[in-house]
Amino acid sequence: MTHSLYLKFVWFTLITMIISSLTSFFVMNTYYHQYVKKENDKKNAAIAAEMSAYLEGLSSDQLSDAFEMLGASGYQLYVEDQSGSGSFYGGEYRDKTLPKEVISTVIDGEVYHGMRDYPRETFVTGFFANELKNSVGVPLEADGTKYALFIRPNIGLLFGELRFLFGGLGIGLLLLSVFGMIIAARKLIHPITHLTNVTKKLAAESFDEPINISRRDEIGQLAESFDAMRVQIKQLMTKRKEFVNNVSHDIQSPLHTIQSYLALLNKPDVTKEEQFAYQKIIHQETSRLSELTKQLLALTVLDESLAVQDQKLLSINKQWLDTINHNRWKLEEKEMSLSHSLKAEDIKGNATLLQTVWENLLNNAVKYSEKGGSIHIETDNNEDQVTIIIRDEGIGMSEDERKQAFERFYRADKARTRKTEGTGLGLSIVKKIVKLHHGSISIESEPLKGTSITISLPKG
Template sequence: MKTLYVRIVVTFLLIAVISSAAALLLSNSYYSAKLRDYNEQKILRISQEIRGLYEEIPGLAPGEYLTRIANMGFQVYAVDDSLRGTFYGSPFKHKEIERDTIVRVLNGETYHGVMEERHLLLVTGFFENSIRNSIGLPVRSGGKTIALFIRPDMEQQIGEVRILMALLLGFTFLLSLVLIVISTRFIVKPVQKLTEATNKIVGGDYNIRMDVTRRDEIGNLARHFTQMAQSLEKLDQMRQEFVANVSHEIQSPLTTIQGFAQSMLEKGASPEEERRYLRIIEEESRRLSSLSKELLTLAALDKETSALKPSSFRLDEQIRQIFITTEWQWTEKELQLQLDLPELVIRADSQLLHQVWLNLIANSIKFTRPGDTISVQIRQEQQEILVSIGDTGPGIPPEDLPHIFDRFYKGDKSRNRSRSGSGLGLSIAHKIVALHRGSIEAKSLPGEGTLFQIRLPKL
C-alpha cells in the first residue's frame, strides 16, 4: 500500500465500512427507541383481531381458520391444552420455546416475545424467524383454550422488498467501488504529472506544461507549480548570468594588469609610460578590490548572515557626513546642493544604511553634469520615514529603469568601465533596504533627472 492510488482506494473502502457500521448502530438505536414498541403493539393488535374474529364465529374449525390466516401472510403456532402444537403457514426457522411460556399463555397470560432482548443489535430481532419472536395469546375454542403464537411472515409480506433492498445496497456498493477506482485515477493523475514535472526540473528542464484550467485545489497547485518552475528558470538564468558577469568583471581588469605589466617587463616603454601604466594597474587593482568587497557584501546579504545590528543614530547627521566625505567630488563638478534634513533619530543598522546613502549620492555625483543640482530630503510620516535623493542629471532611459536594481546591470553601455562601476551598488542598496523591511523606488525622465525614494518603517 505504497502508492497514493492504492491509499485513496483503501481509504474510501474503510470509510464505506466504518460508515456502514455507524449507520447500523444508529439504526439500532432508533429501532430500540422508536420502532420496537410500535412494532410490538402493531403485532399485538393484529393478533387480538385474529383472536376476536375467531371467537365471534361459533363452530368455526380452528385448523381451516388458522390456515387462511397463515395464507394472509402470518406464521402461526397453535398449542392445545395437551401441549400438542401445530404449525400453520411458512415454517419457523427456530421452533424452540419454553414449556413454561406455553403454560402461562394457556392460563390466560399474553406473551410479548418481540420485547424480549436476545440480540446485541435489537434491530436484527425484527427479522428473526423464531417462535420466541412472536405474540402469544390464549384463544377459547369449543370450551377449550388454545395458546396461539403469531408473527408476520416477513418472507411472504415483504420478501420482494427485502430482495430489492439487498440488490440495491449490493449494486450501490459495487458501483461505488468501481467509481472510486475510476475517480481516484483522476485525482492521482495530476499528482503523477507533478512528480514527472519535478523530475524534469531536477534535470534542468523547466519547459513543463500543467493543466492550469481546473478551478479546484489541484488546479491551484498546478498554477503555483508552474509559477515556481518559471521562477526557478529565471533564477537559474540569473545565476548563469551572474557567473558570467563576475567572470567578465574580473577578467577585464586582470587582462589590463597583465598587458601593462608585460609591457613593463619587456622594457618597451619609456619612464613616463611606465608611470602611466602603474597608475592604470593601481586603478584596476582598486576596482578588483572594490568588486570583491561588493560580491562578499552581496553574498552575505543574500544569505542574511549579516544580521541587522540596530542602533539609534541621527539620520540627518549621517547623510551630512556623506556629503562632507564626498565634498571634493561635488565641488569639482560645481554641483548645487539642496538639503532638507530635519533632526531625526532612527533605529536601524547604521553601517548598512550608510552604504545605501553613499551609493545613491555617489551615483548622483558621478552621473550628473557640471552645474547640476542634487537634492536630499527627509520626511517623517505616520508609520514610516521617507528619504528622497534626486538630481537634475540626464536621467535614466525608460527601458533601463525596471532593471537598475538587477545585479551587474549597466544601462549606458557607452560609459567607460571606470566610470560606470561594477553594477552591484544599487543591488546592494535594494537588498539592505529590504532587510530593513522597507522599499526603494526610482523615478526618472530622460533629460530631467532621477529621484530615488526610500521608505523605512519606524522601529
C-alpha cells in the same frame, strides 16, 4: 509514490465504508432490541387478540378454514387444544420447539410474549428469527374447546420479493460507490501526479513546462501557487546565471588587463614613461577589483541581514556634509558645482549603512555627469519621515533603463566600455539598505536631462 497514494485512498474509502456499515448495523440492532422489539410484540399481541375474538364465534368445523385463511393472509399460526393436539398454518417454523408449560399457561388464559422476551442476538435479530418461541400466544375458546393460539408474521411471505429487490439495490449501491470512488480517486490523484512530474523537472532545472490544472478547489489553488513558484524560480535562476556571468566578466576583465600589462612590463625595451603608465593602469584595475569585492561582500551581508543592527540617532545633514567633503576632489576633477539645502531632522538608523547610501548616490551623480555639470542635494521633513533628494544634470536614463536600475550588475553602459567605470552594484546596495530601514526609493530620469533620486526614511 503516486500509485501508493492512489491505493491508500481506495483502501481507506473501502475500510471506511465497511466500518460505517458495521457500526450502523450494530446501532440499529441495539435500537431494535431496546425499543422496536417491545413495540413489535405489543402490536402482534393485539392482532392475535383480535384473531381470537373473531375465532371464538366459530364452530369447530369453521375453525380449520378460518385458520387456513389467516395463515394465507401473511401469518404463521400454531394452534394446540387442551388435549395436546396441535397444527401449523401459514408456513413452517424453522424451530418448532416450545415448552409445554408455556402452552398450558396460554390455554389457562395468559398471554405469551415470545417476541418481547426472545433472547438478544447479534447478527440475526429477533425480527427475522423464524422460531415458534419467537411468537405471541393468546388463549382461544371456541365451540366449548380451549386452545392456545400462537402467531408471528410470515417474513418470507411478506418480504420474499422485497428481499431480492433490497439485495439487488444494496449490491448495486455498493458497486456504484466503489466505481465512483475509483473515478474520484483518479481525478484527485491525477493533478498530484502532474505536480510530481513538474517537480522532478524543476529539480532538473527545467522550468518551461506550465502546470495545466484548471480547478477551483484546494488542489487548484495549490496548482496556481505552485505555478507562480515555478515562474519565480525560473526568474531567480535566470537572474542567478546573469549574476554569475556578470561577476565572471567583471572579475575577468581587470584580471586580463593586469595580466597583459604585467607582460608588457617584463619586456626589456620598456621605457620609464611606459612603465609608469602601465603601473598606473595596473593600480586602477586592482582598485577596481577591490571595489568589486567590497560591493559583493556588502551585498552578501545585506542579503543575510534580517534587520538593521546598531541603530542610533543620527544626523542625515551631517552625514551628507561629510560625504560632500570626502568627495570634493571628484567634483573639482570634473569642474562640477554642488549646492544643497539640508533641513532634515535626526533619524534613527545604522550610520555606517546610510553613509554607504550617500556615498554611492554622490559617486553615481558625479560619474554619470558631464564635465562642468551641477548637482543639488536636498533633505527635508515630511510628517513622520525625512526625504532625501539628489539631482544631477547627467546623461540620464531611458524608461527601460530606469526600471532595471536597481538590478545587480545592471549598467546602462551595456557595452561595458571603460568610459564609465563601475560595478553595477551601487544602486542594488542602496535599495537594499533603504529597504532594511523600512524606507522607499524612486528614480525620475530622462535621457540627456539628468536624474533625480528620492529616498524616504522613517524617523523612528
